Amino acid sequence: MGRSGADAASREGAGLPRPPEPFERVYSAPDPPSPSRRPGLLAVLAVAVVLGAAGGGVLLLRSGEEPAPRTAAPSPTGPASAAPSPAEPAPAEPIAALPEPCGMVTDETVRRTVPDARQRDSANSTLTTCTYSSTGSAFRWLRVEAHLYAPANTATPVEDARRSFDAQWRQAHEAPLVRTVTLERQPGLGDEAYRWFKSDEGQPTVVGQVTARTRNAVITVSYSERGESAAQERRCLDAAAAVAREVLTSLQF
Known part of the structure; x- marks a missing residue:
C-alpha cells in the first residue's frame, strides 16, 4: 500500500464511528391464549356474587348473563294488603202474604188493650182488617189494618207501598171531621212510620193512630178511648205503637 493510502486509512480509523442505520419495528398483535388457558379464565368469570340489598341473598350469575331487574316487595300498607271492602247486604225479600186478619195480635195484647x-x-189477599170493640164502652176499640202490595200484582211492590204511605201522610194533614192534636214522624218503627193523635168532631172520643211501612206492606193501628183530655194522648199513642210493633213482627214470617 502507498503512503497516501495508509494516511487515508489512518484518518478513517481515528474518526467517529458511523451512525447506525434506522430500524423500523413492525407491530404485531399478541398471540391468543392457548386452548389450555381458556377453562381457567372462564372459571374465574363464571361465578359472580351479588349481595341482595333487601334480603342479603346471594345471586350466582353465569358468565355473559345480566342480572334480572329487582322488584320491590309490596308495602304492608299498600293496596295489596288492603282489607276487602265488606259486601253490601242484599235487599230484603218482599212480603209474600199477610197473616190471618185477627192473627197479627196476641190474645194477651187484646185483653190488656x-x-x-x-x-x-x-x-182478602191484599187487605185485612180486624176490629176489637169493648163490650162495656162503645167508644173504646182497637182496629188493625194491613195492606199488602203483592209481588204477583206489581213489578214494584216496595215502591208502591212507599207511595201509599206518603199519600196517607199527606192526607192526615188535611183530614176533615177530625181535630189534629199532634202529627209527627215515629222513629224506630218499620222502614218508616208516623203517629197521629186526634179527636173526632162531634164525638167524645180521642184516637191514637200509628201508621208504618215495612218493605211492601203498610199497616195502620188505631186505638180509641172516651174523653177529650190531652192526658190521654200518651196512653193512646203508646198503646197503638205497641200493637203496631207486634203486627210488624207477624209480617216477617
Whole structure:
C-alpha cells in the first residue's frame, strides 16, 4: 500500500464511528391464549356474587348473563294488603202474604188493650182488617189494618207501598171531621212510620193512630178511648205503637 493510502486509512480509523442505520419495528398483535388457558379464565368469570340489598341473598350469575331487574316487595300498607271492602247486604225479600186478619195480635195484647172485646174481621189477599170493640164502652176499640202490595200484582211492590204511605201522610194533614192534636214522624218503627193523635168532631172520643211501612206492606193501628183530655194522648199513642210493633213482627214470617 502507498503512503497516501495508509494516511487515508489512518484518518478513517481515528474518526467517529458511523451512525447506525434506522430500524423500523413492525407491530404485531399478541398471540391468543392457548386452548389450555381458556377453562381457567372462564372459571374465574363464571361465578359472580351479588349481595341482595333487601334480603342479603346471594345471586350466582353465569358468565355473559345480566342480572334480572329487582322488584320491590309490596308495602304492608299498600293496596295489596288492603282489607276487602265488606259486601253490601242484599235487599230484603218482599212480603209474600199477610197473616190471618185477627192473627197479627196476641190474645194477651187484646185483653190488656180492650178487655172483654168482641172482634170483627174482613180479609182478602191484599187487605185485612180486624176490629176489637169493648163490650162495656162503645167508644173504646182497637182496629188493625194491613195492606199488602203483592209481588204477583206489581213489578214494584216496595215502591208502591212507599207511595201509599206518603199519600196517607199527606192526607192526615188535611183530614176533615177530625181535630189534629199532634202529627209527627215515629222513629224506630218499620222502614218508616208516623203517629197521629186526634179527636173526632162531634164525638167524645180521642184516637191514637200509628201508621208504618215495612218493605211492601203498610199497616195502620188505631186505638180509641172516651174523653177529650190531652192526658190521654200518651196512653193512646203508646198503646197503638205497641200493637203496631207486634203486627210488624207477624209480617216477617
